[in-house]
Amino acid sequence: MQRTFIGDLGKKIGEKVLINGWVSVRRDQGKMVFVDVRDMSGTVQGVVLPLSAAIGAAKEVTVESAVALEGVVNKRPEKNVVQRQNGDIELQIESIEIMSKAQVAPFDIATELHLDTYLDHLPLMLHTERTRNIFKMQSTILGAYRSSLRNQGFTEFMAPALVGADAEGGGAVFKLDYYNEYKAYLAVSPQFYKQIMVGAFERSCTIAKVFRAEKSATTRHLSEITQMDFEMGFIENEREPMRVLEQTIRDTVREVVGAHQDIFDYFKTATPLIPAEIPILTLQEAQQILGVPEESDLAPEDERNICGWAKEHKQSDFVFITRFPTAKRAFYTYEDPSEAPLSRGFDLLFRGLEINSGAQRIHDHDMLVARIKERGMDPQKYAYYLQAFKYGMPPHGGSSTGLERFTARMLEIQNVKEATAFPRDMTRIDSRLAEENDAA
């Protein structure tokens, strides 16, 4: 028999069907067994009557087993109808094939777990509604963000992960054995490549993995991160990439809210507030509002507090911060002589956390070389990148959004590791590193 997706069962009332899926719930009720079964299209309740040929398998099947079920789609009596998908039908099960019997989980997967226990068992936890919801939403964010950029004229390319030098000079970079005696490094950003691609496309974008060897064990840090980046040529100043970013965020929020009201409900989280214009504050304005000293950056606590202010006074879960001191930004950040020592960089904060950083960049070759030298770095190491500036690099700028941070704040999840499919950090690559070591 041809498989029917569970989402299509409503069209098959009175018919015999075959469904495939996982057993989400099994309840013995006297001599009957009720099972909830889910596939990619939804969930349905099935019942196995005491005299059914399937009753033996129904008593044996465990939660999360993969099954093939045959049965008849019955309408429920009016009094049993519930307001959810397939809430008006019930599958009367006639046969159960257990394709893959699930072991009993080592703990109750419906309870809240210690993060380490949760991550140790992620292949199992991915079966749970909460975890599936996080990554369903992340998939939508990824698709919507990219589509918005494409609709705004950006051409997508694949930025490399392997690079030849510790390019941003930050130091927190992973080093690896390349061929023969050569060393290579993992990219900390697709920055240089998207700038080079401005020369091809004027507007370039990339979804890139970046790698940070920082010894940070906070709720905000990961060693492998997905960045959603764009770069655009022929700009007047940083306001143009800020407008593109705002449009992209707006399109993404619209699509996520349209597709996943159920997930916001599940997480008891409000949909993001995004007013007609996202508020823009200079760093100085933000510090004055908060009554904190004029430092060169915002502390994590300041980020949370200024977001609280923006929500209360501007009905916005997003706020731009601009005019950071040039000295605190990446070396390629543009500083207009009339605005020195402040740069044309910006950050976008969302619900208390920086999710994006961007800027107008230096486009003049000689100015860029001078800046590299000022920072104590060697222009020779940047010879490949600097070529782009010799052959007609227009004024340009762009920004970079962290997918995991954006996802985490969308659902108000406290630790960004929960919004990462397979998080890597100081202590873990899939399994805990210490365990790996014990096992080896």
Place this chain on the structure above:
Amino acid sequence: MQRTFIGDLGKKIGEKVLINGWVSVRRDQGKMVFVDVRDMSGTVQGVVLPLSAAIGAAKEVTVESAVALEGVVNKRPEKNVVQRQNGDIELQIESIEIMSKAQVAPFDIATELHLDTYLDHLPLMLHTERTRNIFKMQSTILGAYRSSLRNQGFTEFMAPALVGADAEGGGAVFKLDYYNEYKAYLAVSPQFYKQIMVGAFERSCTIAKVFRAEKSATTRHLSEITQMDFEMGFIENEREPMRVLEQTIRDTVREVVGAHQDIFDYFKTATPLIPAEIPILTLQEAQQILGVPEESDLAPEDERNICGWAKEHKQSDFVFITRFPTAKRAFYTYEDPSEAPLSRGFDLLFRGLEINSGAQRIHDHDMLVARIKERGMDPQKYAYYLQAFKYGMPPHGGSSTGLERFTARMLEIQNVKEATAFPRDMTRIDSRLAEENDAA
């Protein structure tokens, strides 16, 4: 003045406009100067008359410089109209601002270059029509492939690049210093993760960077590759992922042909032949057709020849090869007892080259452990992955397409490195490694 995109100039006849872009061509003709200028939306011809205030800058501007031009959009006289974008108009230029003056290229960029010279100067070469065309098409392939999978119900996730072990046991893997005394490796495939994600979504897909430390210097090999992967649960056999793949390829070809007839024309390449059904041959059938001995795989020459056969006899640029011996495929490939020693793996060839490999996979935990042991590997090292098989893994399968190979064969480019934005191989990361070393 607000910038007008060059693609919109046709709507502004008689008006004064500001355009931004790069000088593609400059021709001095007596006391006049003609310039072709391009931006992301297209190209227009401009003319600077002898008495124009812009004549000084027009004589000075170099090819590939980034410029801002003001001028009036004039209709061309009927006899000068040509059949191309903006072929009926001309911009009478009144001012030229050189935003970024391009140096004169170290060679004639319009001629055919040695591949190494070309790659050494990629940031410059990305300005050329040929190179821009390759990556415009690649962006469309990437978007279309992904959209087709999403439309077929696949949920996208970001597979990790950092892994804890040389997971496929192939050996050609890059090793790196992780934190403290720990080593990590770069993924050779997103295979395990997309299988784990079947447990969450039933159908999962990912665009993932993979890394191969093979010491190969062929036209087909890269050290960093973009793979377009999917995996689907609840299949009968390998024919279901083959059908999904065929639909994805068909959708991608349709979109690419629809968007880029001009690029096929530029490369003097036919659009791909894809009949109502892509032909399927077993390895044995292919070898009989070719009259070659029954080996366990096809040699590169056989791949070219069987594609020649499929084109001549089946009007197809694509051909599936199935039923490879299990021993020659990855350890997780499913072998049905009735079909042993042949596996349920398949390859898809396109214009002489394997661009995709896929299979039904083993879904039974104990069978998978036995296979790992048979191959002389340690199941303990796969403990994290094996969890997925303990908690209800349905019969499943999928496949993986190499983006760069697919792009290269689409345009019949001989070397896959030309279809890679920033190719990495034994000799190169951006610059040639030997040079890097000299400079250091």
